[in-house]
Amino acid sequence: MxxxxxxxxxxxxxxxxxxxxxxxxxxxxxxxxxxxxxxxxxxxxxxxxxxxxxxxxxxxxxxxxxxxxxxxxxxxxxxxxxxxxxxxxxxxxxxxxxxxxxxxxxxxxxxxxxxxxxxxxxxxxxxxxxxxxxxxxxxxxVMAADDGFDWQGDRPPGRPMEETILYEAHVKGLTMGHPGIAAPGTYAALASDPILEHIRALGATAIQILPIHAFLNDEHLIEKGLTNYWGYQTIGFFAPEPRYLTPGGGPHELKEMVRRFHAAGIEVILDVVYNHTGEGNHLGPTLSFRGLDNRSYYRLAETPRRYINDSGTGNSLNIEHPMVLRMVMDSLRHWVETYHVDGFRFDLAASLGRTAHGFDRNAAFFQAIRQDPVLARVKLMGEPWDIGPGGYQLGAFPNPWGEHNDRYRDQVRRFWRGDAGMVSKLANRVSGSAIRFDHDGRPSTSSVNFITCHDGFTLIDVVSYARKHNEANGENNADGHDHNASDNCGVEGPTDDPEIRECRNRRRRNMLATLMLSQGTPMLLAGDELGNSQGGNNNAYCQDNPIGWVTWEGHNPDFLAFARQVVQFRRAHPVLRQKRFLHARPRLVDGVPDLYWRKADGPPMTEADWADPERRHLIAEMRMASGTPEYDRLEYAVMAIFNAGGPLTVDLPSPREGWLWYRELDTADPACGSFAVRKPLKVHGESVVALILKKS
Structure with missing residues (x-):
């Protein structure tokens, strides 16, 4: 030079x-x-x-x-x-x-x-x-704007939100333990044939990837022999994380990953962190933003030596500053235009709507993103909370945002754990959490429903541990959530007891079936379909090792088959994928309610029934809502029976001539196949049954 x-x-x-x-x-x-x-x-x-x-x-x-x-x-x-x-x-x-x-x-x-x-x-x-x-x-x-990558005519799948089934995964975590993948832990491995085939067979339509913006490894973790595995410590909002490259690789590997997912019909959603950076609090390093202009990039406390810490990680980006907002918007467009991604999941998204007066659903960020012609065509989802004052904002985001619904997670877990008084809460969650989201023209898909995500127990651990076991994190088990709404079915951790194992397997099937029978946008955690465990660790953010990686070998093929079955059931029935909320209103096409909450012997639920703390079952009969143009003439119905109690006999409504109820799903007997039901239905205890009303 x-x-x-x-x-x-x-x-x-x-x-x-x-x-x-x-x-x-x-x-x-x-x-x-x-x-x-x-x-x-x-x-x-x-x-x-x-x-x-x-x-x-x-x-x-x-x-x-x-x-x-x-x-x-x-x-x-x-x-x-x-x-x-x-x-x-x-x-x-x-x-x-x-x-x-x-x-x-x-x-x-x-x-x-x-x-x-x-x-x-x-x-x-x-x-x-x-x-x-x-x-x-x-x-x-310095990078060229055009690196000559051949996109081969790539087109985003453009799948509507109501048809979306999210699959949350970590680039390294999903691939390191797979026995048939070259270069595990890389972008190339994530888009390898075995992974693509697995996701397609499962029926998921979009992969939601934990952060791949360039991030750092916190010093305190390295000192303990750990690392920042999840990646929520961004230091570069435009740069891909280099640790997921093959030796000598470059941006083309990430582009090839997206291209291959698109060719398989799978959308790519990035988990992004614009609420804070990896520079930490006032005692953190000077790597970029702090040294360039601390007062502009960060929200400072009344005593400006300190930072407002609504993220819980030491600092908060100052999205109200026009140049910081410009950086965020430029970054989002960069990932859409340069890497062809299909949407974003925003970490602690309530921080993006913070102003000097608190959270504002009309804050500059929300207005900027709504009018942007590039971002208007991608999916936008976020965690509707942070730890700042008034930080819990579930249901308060504007269109077209989806919001991760932690109420859904907690209340579905509690229903299947057998907690009292959960029937009315489950009904609210199954019907799209309308009490939170049905306003301002928002669709039912606004509720991103999940039982598990990267942050917390895996599905098998929800039914295997009554308390967290985070000792490997080096914080004396003080980190992570203490309120997990989990239950171990009688023994803490692994067991060979066949009754306990069957209890756990059925409860897993029950929760997965509930997820797929609910209005909203379902999200699966990668590995849950395989029975992946983290040994009771509900905060594996620093476990870049088998604790945090998905275990592929030794999984239960029957449970994987059931997971595929229940996902495909949702995809096959538009009643379960409606954008319009169901409110038990008579349909214009036939005067029949679009949603009917029934008792086991047939009559509708009464106020006393809803208030009964000992009731352990919920029966929902769902049809297409009026005003749904392409489905107004579809007359079939789906009946979902959620039974957390003992054996139950359900009197099915008499169909008109030429129509019959068919039992399609039963978590107590998942391999039974479809058959017509002509008499009262016997429902096993602690099970989910789904029936279809269709022409015989």
């Missing part, structure tokens, strides 16, 4: 490092810096050139270097005041990552040098550290 480099004024847009075929334009935002230095590196990490960006438009610093091209390594040093008590933490001794970097060479190596203050000093972050951090930092890499 020649030291005699001329830097020109360049342009303030686009942000990031942009190659135009003749040179590279660098543009970076900092409202409070006094000077911005661009640092250029050789591929071996040797820092060769430091150039002050010559121009500033508004708060965007920029410069243009002719002759530079893709593959160039770079970073920044930001100059300005180091006054933590005023919220400023500039330290030009620290190499900083470009927030818009499209590729990073790796991860920070922990050392006192990556902190802006002297970590050994008595006064902590009020001190100023003069060590150069460049030798401990990854570098950003």
């Amino acid at each position: 020649n030291g005699n480099v001329e830097i020109r004024a360049g342009r303030p847009a686009p942000l990031g490092a942009t190659w135009d075929g003749e040179g590279v334009n660098f543009a970076i935002f900092s409202q409070h810096a006094t000077k911005m230095t661009l640092c250029l590196f050789d591929e071996d990490g040797t820092e060769r050139i430091n150039l002050a960006l010559p121009e500033r438009d508004g708060h965007v610093w920029h410069g243009y270097l002719p002759g530079l091209g893709p593959g160039q390594h770079y970073g920044y040093r930001a100059h300005g005041p180091y006054r933590p008590d005023e919220g400023h933490r500039f330290n030009p001794n620290k190499l900083l990552l470009d927030p818009y970097a499209r590729w990073l060479t790796g991860h920070p190596r922990w050392s006192g040098a990556v902190f802006g203050y002297d970590v050994t000093a008595r006064h902590g972050d009020l001190t100023f550290d003069t060590r150069d951090s460049a030798g401990h930092m990854p570098r950003c890499v």
Whole structure:
């Protein structure tokens, strides 16, 4: 690299490092810096050139270097005041990552040098550290906008939300234990033939992938011999996480992964973290945002030395700042346009709607995303909570958002555990949680229903452990949720007792069947269909090992067959996949209610029945709602019987001539097949039965 480099004024847009075929334009935002230095590196990490960006438009610093091209390594040093008590933490001794970097060479190596203050000093972050951090930092890499990847005419599946069945998975966790995959733990492995065939056979329509934005491994985890396995510590919102590449791999591997999923008819949803970054609290490292402009990128407390911590991880991004909001929007569009992803699941999404006055469903972020022509065509889902004041916002998000429904998870688990007074709660969840979501024109698909997700017990552990067992996390079992609504059926952990094993298997089938018979958008946790256990660990965020990986070998083929059966049952019956909420209203087509809650002997449920704490069964008869254009003439019905009590006899309503009730699903006898029912139906205790009314 020649030291005699001329830097020109360049342009303030686009942000990031942009190659135009003749040179590279660098543009970076900092409202409070006094000077911005661009640092250029050789591929071996040797820092060769430091150039002050010559121009500033508004708060965007920029410069243009002719002759530079893709593959160039770079970073920044930001100059300005180091006054933590005023919220400023500039330290030009620290190499900083470009927030818009499209590729990073790796991860920070922990050392006192990556902190802006002297970590050994008595006064902590009020001190100023003069060590150069460049030798401990990854570098950003200039990337061509078009890398020549052949998408082979790729088209997003574009599946409607009502037809969506989500499958939440971890790139490494799903693939490391599979016996028939090359390069396990990589993007390539995730889109390998065995995984694609498994997901298609299961019937899931979209894979929801835990974070693959570039993230760091927390120092305190490395010190304990652990790692940041889940990935919720983002340091690069535009760069793919490099740890999931094959040796020498690049962006084409992630693109090939998406292309292969699309070719299989499966959508790709990314779990994204825009509520905080991996830089942590006021004692955290200076890697990027903190050193570029701490007061702009983060929400600071009344005493600006500290951070507002609505995420629980040390800091909160300041989405109200227009340039931070711009970064988030640019990042989302980048993943749609460059990598063809089909949607996003937002971690702690309530933080994205926070303003100075609290959560606002009309906050700038929600308005920006609704009007964006690129993002308007993708799926948007999120956790409707954070830990800040008023942070629980289930049902409060605007269209077209889906929301992860933790009430569904908890109340379905409690019903099947046998808790008292759960029938009315289960009815609310089975009918799409209308009490939360049926307003402002929102569809029933707004409720993302799940029994398990990455955060908590797996399905087999829900029925095998009454309490968490997180000792391997090194926090004396103090981390993770204590309220799991789980039950071990009599013995804590693994057992050879055949009665307990059958109890657990049936309860798993019951919960999975309930999920697929409910209005809303169902989400499965990868490995639940295989009986994957984490040994009772309900917070495996740091377990990049067999605890956190899916176990493929030794699974119960009968349970896998049932999982496929119940998913396909949902896909086969549009009554279960309606966008319109069912409210027990007479249909225009025939005057029959679209939803009928019945007692076992036939009459409708009364207020006394709903209030009975000892009632342990719920019977729902569902039809297509009026006004559903393509299905108004479909006259069949689905009856779902959820029985957490003892054996039950159900008097079925008499069908008109030429029609019969057919039992299609029975969790007590999953291999029985379909048959017509012409007399009162005997329902086993602790089971789910689904019947179809159709022409004989």
